[in-house]
Amino acid sequence: MSTPPHERPEVDRALQEQPEQRYVGERDLTHWPTAVGGALARAALRLRQRLTPHALLLTTLLVGLALVAVLTTLAGVVYDAVTESDGVAGLDRPALSAAMSVRTPLGNTLSTAYTDIGGTVGMPVLATVVAVTLALAWRQWTPVLLVAATAAGSLTLTIVGKTEVGRGRPPLADAVPPYEHSPSFPSGHSLNSIAIAGIVAYLLVRRQRRRRARFLTVAAAAAFAFTMGMSRVYLGHHWLTDVLVAWALGLAWLTIVITAHRLLLTVRSRAAS
Numbered sequence: 366m367s368t369p370p371h372e373r374p375e376v377d378r379a380l381q382e383q384p385e386q387r388y389v390g391e392r393d394l395t396h397w398p399t400a401v402g403g404a405l406a407r408a409a410l411r412l413r414q415r416l417t418p419h420a421l422l423l424t425t426l427l428v429g430l431a432l433v434a435v436l437t438t439l440a441g442v443v444y445d446a447v448t449e450s451d452g453v454a455g456l457d458r459p460a461l462s463a464a465m466s467v468r469t470p471l472g473n474t475l476s477t478a479y480t481d482i483g484g485t486v487g488m489p490v491l492a493t494v495v496a497v498t499l500a501l502a503w504r505q506w507t508p509v510l511l512v513a514a515t516a517a518g519s520l521t522l523t524i525v526g527k528t529e530v531g532r533g534r535p536p537l538a539d540a541v542p543p544y545e546h547s548p549s550f551p552s553g554h555s556l557n558s559i560a561i562a563g564i565v566a567y568l569l570v571r572r573q574r575r576r577r578a579r580f581l582t583v584a585a586a587a588a589f590a591f592t593m594g595m596s597r598v599y600l601g602h603h604w605l606t607d608v609l610v611a612w613a614l615g616l617a618w619l620t621i622v623i624t625a626h627r628l629l630l631t632v633r634s635r636a637a638s
Contacts, residue, residue, distance in 0.1 A: 386571050395631040409628040422629050429621035437525045460605040464598050473541045480596040483554035492561050518618045519560040523553040540601030551611035552603045559590035559615035
């Protein structure tokens, strides 16, 4: 007689998901209607025959990190395009001029305080507090693992992008102090905020049964990421295109992390059935 899945020693109970957590509203996260999604699910099921759930999640994320490297290279290509005098780069100077025209002493103070939340100190502290709080409340390690993976990937994108591209920030004369001197492309605040806010929203909507609650959660995450990015332009610490590309990269990495977690849920649900 076969051993029930929940009694198998290789199953990491700290990562187990309750059946209802497979759903966002009525959508089953373990259902893959597209050809690409189905292929990913089948590949994950084959890997599960050789790997533990922990190892499967790690493998999927490592593949995602390889995609991150490709995305970073593409970011450099995008940079070459946007630095031309026409196209998207034509938004940079007008956007900065518009921001400078609406600055006020109070607005500068509030924007500086707000943007610090998404900085190298504020964002890690905020992400850690949220992840640990959710993990303790739900008695699961899933929030800690997903937030940590998301943060690691977004940090990798930021560091590699700045190193490879090396774009200069707007002139200090047009910026609000305290000044920043690291490369400008991509905006780390923008990338990290959309990735972290996005993964927290994903974790929350899986627990929320009301559509209105899910809508408000996603809207709050989007508003946080949008205002964080706009604060960078308002303060003159980044060009608008730094923010736009950072949002695109952040969403791409967020998609990878969520896909990895959905594959893990798929493997667990098939093993339990």
